[in-house]
Amino acid sequence: MSQRALSFGTIAEAYERYRPGYPDELARLVLEYARRPVTTALEIGAGTGKATRVLARHGVAVTATEPDPAMLAELRKHVPANVTPVRAAFEELRPGVTYPLVFAAAALHWTDPGERWARMAALLEPGGVFASCGGPLLLADPAVAAAVAAAREPYLADDTIPAPDGTPPEAAMQWPGSELERSEWFGDVEQHVIERRVELSARDYAGHLSTVSAYLMLPDEQREQVLTRILEVLPATVEMTGDLILHLARRVP
Secondary structure, eight states: OOTTTTOGGGGHHHHHHHSOOOOHHHHHHHHHHHOSOOOEEEEESOTTSHHHHHHHTTTOEEEEEESOHHHHHHHHTTOOTTEEEEEOOGGGOOSSSOEEEEEEESOGGGSOSTTHHHHHHHTEEEEEEEEEEEOOOEESOHHHHHHHHHHHTTTOSOOOOOOTTOOOTTOSSOTTHHHHHHOTTEEEEEEEEEOOEEEEEHHHHHHHHTTSHHHHTSOHHHHHHHHHHHHHHOOSEEEEEOOEEEEEEEEOO
């Protein structure tokens, strides 16, 4: 696992405060796709448990795995009793217990691509469901987005993470659906878009940026400088588009 993937523990409380949660529609789509009762699930890269809570509210007993101890400690503050936190990276999980559902929320891109789908299949029951969702928060106003990009440019040319397999943003099937369609382990691949709109104060938007890995990897002084520059060009409140792309696939029996 990369250093960038393990950078979030230093800001676990900020991650919980500034990252938006997940809508209930996410759990509804996943559980409808399963077409059978889902009582247990395994989560990869649970972070502070924002997606964990959505499924747990639907009665799913979630084993929430997370490699960073600080993130896991923050998760423990917010999840109900039917969640079992486990400190482990995806690559450290060993087949044994299998689940009807394995899911990852904004975390799959941190996993090792070499044996990603074979490992995932080994954690699933035959016919079990894999689900992954994610999507960046983007400034809705093009003029504000351009001003932020100009303020950021001396420090960061780009603050996004490209698709690991090179799938272009305009492709009909986005990653990881593009990989799932090529995998021998999975079939019945579906892609859903869940619309999400968020309004943030300028300071909360800067707080959100402080939890993004591209900013976390900057030296402390540079990170403070770029966030200050961005705050200077922001209006009092900003509207964000944060559509979630949900991918669903079924393990081939």
